[in-house]
Structure formats: C-alpha cells, structure tokens
Amino acid sequence: MKITFILPRLSARPTGGGKIVYQYANALANIGHTVEVVHPRTLFLWGIRKTLPLKLLSLAADCARFAAVRLTRGRVSVPWMPMHPNVKISVVPALFPYFIPNADVVVASLWRTAEYVKHFPSSKGRKFYLVQHYETWSGPVHRVDRTLKSTMHKIVISSWLKLLVVGLSGDEVHQIPNPVDHDEFFVTTPVTNRQRVVGMLYSPHAWKGATDGVAALEQAKEEFPELKAILFGTSARPDFLPEWITYVRSPDRKTLRDEIYNVSSIYVCPSWSEGWGLPVLEAMACGCAIVSTDNGGTADFVVDGGNGIVVPPKRPRELGAALLSLLADDDRRTALATRSIGLAQRFTLEASVDKLLAALTDAPIAAKV
Template sequence: MKIEALVGDHSWFKNLRAEVIYKPLNLNTVGSIVYAFYKFYRYVILRSAKRNPYDTFLLISSKLGVRPDIIIELAELIRSFDSDVTVATYHLTAFSVWFSQNKNPFYLMQDFPEMVEENEGKLSLNMFYHSLKLPFSFITVSSYAKQLIVENNPLAKVTIAHPGVDLNIFRPRRTNSRNQKKRVMVILRGVRFKGDEVALEVLKNVNKKVPIHVVFVGGKSLVRHYSKTIGLDFEYLVFSNVSDEVLAELYSSSDVLLFTSYAESFGLPPLEAMACGTPVVMTDNKGSRDYAIDGFNALISQPGYVKSLSDNLLKMIQDDKVRERMIENGLETAKKFTWAKTVESFEKALKETN
C-alpha cells in the first residue's frame, strides 16, 4: 500500500506499514518564505489564540501568487500512479482525485461544516459542500456524516466505517488518587465548536456546590489564556501532548469525562472514556449519536446548554447508582467499536468496486 501526501510527516503514527510518498510544495523563494512563516505562525500562535492562521496565510499568499493547496499538482502526481483505488481524505484533495481521473475514486469524508468554516473560512466551506457532490463512492465515520453526504448527493453510495477503540490500551485501570475531590476530565482544543468556554462555565458552576479537581488535557498556554479571560476558580492540573497510554490512564483516574462539543463527525473521546470505565457527561453533537444514548451510557444535554450540563455533571458525581449504570453500559458499548470492525467495513467498501 502507498500513501501520497502533500509534504508533512507521519512519523508520529506508530507502526505505519504503508509507504508514504510526499509531494513537495512547488514554491518559489517568496512562496517558501511565506509558507515557512505560516508554519511558524501556526506552531506559536494557534495553541492559544482564537485567530485563524490559515486565513492569514491565505491573505498573504493571495497577494504573492502562492497556491497553498496545489490541487492540480497533486492531481498530476496521482495520475502518475497505477492504483486500484484512489482515496481522498480531505475536501480539497477530493478535487485532486477527481481531476486525476484515476479509476475507482473514493472519498473518506470525516469533516463537518462547523469545523471547516471555523478552521478555514466560508470559501473553504463552500468547497467542502461542492466536494460532497463529486461522483465518488464515499466512506464516512457516522450516520450524521452520511446524512451530510446524502443531503448534497442523494445518489451517492456511502459506507459507514465507525472509528474504533484499541481496547488493549483504553481499558479500566487501577489508579490511586490522593485527592479526595471528584476528578473531572476535560479535553481543551481552543476552537469554538469544541465548546471549551461552555465546559469551563459548567466546571465553575459545579465547583460552587461540590469542590472538584479538574484534569485538563490540552495546551498549557491555552489554559493560561482561559485563566486570564474566564477565570478558573477550581483546582486543576494540565497534561499536554499525551500518548494514548497516558490518555487512558487519565480517563481511568477521573470520576467523569465532560465533553461539550457543539458538533463532531463522530466524537471519539467519550467512547474512549467508556472503554476505560469512566462515565460521561456530554452534548448531543450529532456525530456521537451512533453510540451515545442518554440515560443508558451517558448523560446528554443540548450543545451550549450550561445549566443542563451542570445538573448532569452534579448528578453523575453525586448519584452512585447512576454512575454505576453509566459505567457498566459504557463498557459494553465500547466493545462494539473496534478497529478490526473499522478495517472490515473499509475493506468491504473497497472490494465492492471490483
């Protein structure tokens, strides 16, 4: 198997068996400087600022004539390979796959409108919707994502391959916490659709009634930003750049996961928490409906509804019977979502083209 990618580095993905062929950016001296500026800006600023570096890069690059997506160049590279199937994994590269006219084009669609617009702006959002109209076979991650595709492309053939959980890593672990306060875990991302500010308001509300200890997973600079702008009047620790092993330990050491996204294509953290025996308080973010059931394996509120989330978090902390029911049913739910099943669904979709 071979993977073609626009620059980048996949060394972070352990045990990757596929050969990765990188397409370098074909930039002149000015373009190279602009791209270097973009990478530096993204590395330094993105973790704490709410401004979008991609918009800044697009503005500068448009003035200097740099094409950051190089759709056509990638299409030419794709055309040079004799592949059995060609799979796009991003809405811009979907156009590259289409322009290449290679046989059996597929589109692994994992995005959703809120993420695309916030990260890349309205122009990219329009391109995202247009990419869903391409005459491809689609593989996607949830019923919600499938609905997005079918709404824009009613005749599309769509296979759902849910993301999986590695149950060898994400499993209940014995942890010894000396802190007598209830531990609430929150993953912070610094983008609006993740609902960071909602989570922080919920934590502040609950802490007034039951003192809590919060486990933040996210950038330390982002937490400092929230501490200055919102105020964090509860006890907390911050963990950054954690491995799956450490993430699983943090889930297991927490009494509850609070997950407050406005939208997700699937939303994997609540399922990982369930696999670790950690009960979940979360929002109905659309993508998680394939596994999250209110009152069965999670307590679920509407996105942005601070009072309901606060009430549910208090209930999960204080009602042992509810907690135990959520834990038991969550563990059973997680067993149904394995990477083996993901691969099986993916392979079946690819084989049906031949």
C-alpha cells in the same frame, strides 16, 4: 491491493482524523496490502484567505514550501504514531498527479485533498473520500459541498454524516464507524474506586465548546469543592483556565489512558459539532460515564440515560447540571460507566477494517454497527 491514503500536511502533534487513517494503514499493511500515506507540503489554500494581502502572503508561503521540499517517499516517520514497517509515509511538494503513486485505490480524507483526488487520472486508483466531518469550519461551504457531491465513492464515519452526504449527493454511501484500539485503551482503575474527577479535551476551535465545558466545571465546583478536573490537548494551556484545573499538553498514550481517562469518573464533551468524537469513545473504553452535548457524532455511541447524559449544545448551565447530577449519585455514575465499557467493546479496529475492505473492493454496503 495497493492503497494510497491522502492526508494533509504531516503534523507534529496528534490529530483525530490522522490517527484513524494511520490505524487503517497499519492494519491493512499487517494483512499484506501495499499501503502508502501521502502528505503534501502545501495544499495551496491562498484562495480562501479573506483579503488580498493575506492571499498574496499565503500564496508566497505556499510557493516557498513547494519549492523547498524534496520528494522523501518512504523515509519519513510520524512523530506521535508507531507505524507498521511496511507502510510508506511520503511528503510530496503538492497533490499533483506527478507526485502520487499509481495504485488500485486512492482515499482522500479532507475536503481540500478531495478537491485534488477527484481530478486524478485513473492510474492513481479508484477514488474514495473518507468523510470524517462536515468541514465548513475550515473551508467555504460551497467548496466543501462540491466535494461531497462529487462522483467519488464516499465513506462516512457516523449516522448524521451519512444523512448529510446522501442528502447533498443522492449517492449511496458506506458507513464505517471509527474504531477504538482496545489494546491501547482499557480499564486500569475499577469504576467503583474513582473520585470526583472529570476529564475533558481542550481545543482552541470555538466549535469544540471548551469555554462551555469550563463554565460547566466551575458550576459543578461550587457544589462540590473537592472536585478535580483534568483537561488535555495539543495546544498550550489556555489563559482562561482556572488554576484548580489540571492541564496536560500532548499526553502520551499511557498517560492519557492511566492518568486521565482512568482517573476520571466522568468525561465531558462540550462540542457544538463532532464528526465522530473519538476521545469520548476512548474514555468510555476506560470506564468513564459520559456527559455530552447532542453534537451529531457521539450520538452513535453515547446513549442518554444508557451510558451518559446528553444535553443540547451551547448550553453550559445544562451541561453543568448534568455533571452535578452524576457527581451527586455515585451509584448511577457507576452504572453508566459500566455500560460505557460494554458499548465501547462494539467498536473494534478489526470490524472497521473488514468494512473498509468491503467498501474498497466494491462489496455490498455492510450494515452499520
């Protein structure tokens, strides 16, 4: 089968949604499918800018990108992700049909890419939409909703997104959980040997709840002065971060696994909303107990009282109290961490690829994990 994945602009830094698509592309190429991942140089987003000067500046930049790029299909690499040699990575001027290869299947992966894909001619393949979040934080609600109501075949990654998309479109959808790569993320430090260290992802997006997470960490630090925290992300170290908190920018996989996840006894997710929450699942595979908000995505693998503690979003005091309760009870923390490892083992790349192929070949919808 010839499969085209459509991603936004090629990013120099890791993205969660991009990582999942690249993992699928690698796995599908490994079993003999012909796979191409297409990145546009521009998505022409000038129309969503709020003022006329910003619209004009954005349009000028979009046109410059479109005019400057050359068609570089098959000669581009992903800076942060090893790719199967048979996966073609393309950078094209824009997502116009002329630049898109003919295929059996084409898969959109972002609301703006879905706007293009839904108008592709049939020669580009059967149209699928991999929904990884309700992306109203990056686009107007009416346009995001319109893509979710479209006639494209929809694949969602979590239970709450399934309810959302079914409610908006009335369509039957495939639910395929995001996998964790267990060859990449696993326990290297026994959970019983870990000190009071908390890990957390930092993102500048407000809905990621970083300020709530830091407030919770500072609350816990007052009770446990020896507490250490390790934050990581792709952005520069934020100015508001206290000096006692370590920050690692763009860690490689080994550093993320061995020096962040496996050093941490607890991983905290303070997000207000998550499509899935892949770093949480990675931390679970590495033996962390979880303290998380009730953010939607992580509900499919973080069980309150089972492998972690779940609190309402936007309540840093409750997040801090949950942290304190685990920092004060090492036996409970160890028990939750042990269950995390077992739960994470259920989410494998092989299982997700099998479900993806079933969806792409229009097989019956598989039962969710």
